Amino acid sequence: MSPVDRGLTLALVGDLYVNRADPATIFAPTAALLRDADVRFGNCETPISDVGEPWPGKPLANNCLAMPPSSAAAIAAAGFDAVGLASNHALDFGTRALLRTVELLDAQGIRHAGAGRTRDEAHQPAVVSKNGVTIAFLAYSSVYLPGWEATADRAGIATVHVETAYKPHPRIHEQPGGPATTLTFPDPTDVARVMDDIARAKRHADIVVVSWHWGVSERYRLLVPYQIELGHRALDAGADLVVGHHPHLLQGVEIYRGKPLFYSLGNFAFDMQNPWFGAETVIVRCRIRDGRIQSVSVIPCLIDETCVPRPLAPEQAAPVIRLLEDASREFGTRLEWRAGELIISSGGGGP
Secondary structure (H helix, E strand, O other), X not given: OOOOOOOEEEEEEEEEEOOOOOHHHHHHHHHHHHHOOOEEXXXXXXXXXXXXXXXXXXXXXXXXXXXXXXXXXXXXXXXXXXXXXXXXXXXOOHHHHHHHHXXXXXXXXXXXXXXXXXXXXXXXXXXXXXXXXXXXEEEEEOOOOOOOEOEOOEOEEOEOOEEEEEEOOOOOOOOOOOOOEEEEEEOHHHHHHHHHHHHHHHOOOOEEEEEEEOOOOOOOOOOOHHHHHHHHHHHHOOOOEEEEEOOOOEOOEEXXXXXXXXXXXXXXXXXXXXXXXXXXXXXXXXXXXXXEEEEEEEEEEEEOOOOOEEEOOHHHOHHHHHHHHHHHHHHOOEEEEEOOEEEEEOOOOXX
């Protein structure tokens, strides 16, 4: 930890996939807001690479994705200090592309978490220190293909495997065809490793942020049980903030034991047209002082028809606010406009 804590503002966004002739244009409307923060973090949904071959069994026509190398400079120019690399697209073009991503990010001075040449490297945090505050970012994915897990001697991503089972509807005899209850079972060994990662990071950092690629993508707005379980366990283990992504939709936020848990931030700068993707997104802002998160707010944004996120004025933001309120209602989360930002708090009045 740094000796003199002057505090800082941390900004976090959802999935990044920048693939256009002029990559910097996708960040233009939000650039000032991102630069206004001291530290910025997002999730790289795909590799940044011009090498590698499509993963066998996942053909190019069926969403093997990669950002061109020029996107790394655009992400750096937008101010991102660190990114997560653990996702269900991270190895779309194999380990060569994954390691090329690491190389390009290193060249731009962007720290990264969630992937590496070995399991130990993939589980290392990305550490950023500014203004006397040290933040450690850890990144994991629970949605991925077999063989993508980093091992002691194989490059890959940091993963938590989850098994799925289905329990028949309790009134199945009265109502044949009733929807089953989904049951999820995170792998205990994988979970224990994550808990150790968090505890270790907390010993050397003021703030630990866990980034998690999880849930069900596109149209399905409900949370899957393991998202709640693993989010809570990460916070119990010492994480100060959990941010999720992968559903391509904005999901709810919970203040769990005084700590914020964003189940999905949705897309942010994502160069793909898909009618199933949600246009609503947010920039999360955390004000940090004295080794803790003092306040949490979001800036509502809407992704336009060119895939560019645009911040919304209060009078324009009602659809995004309603969505976030509806998705967060089960957690008793309160949202309140204050000085141009939407403050997030528990029903008790504070994060």
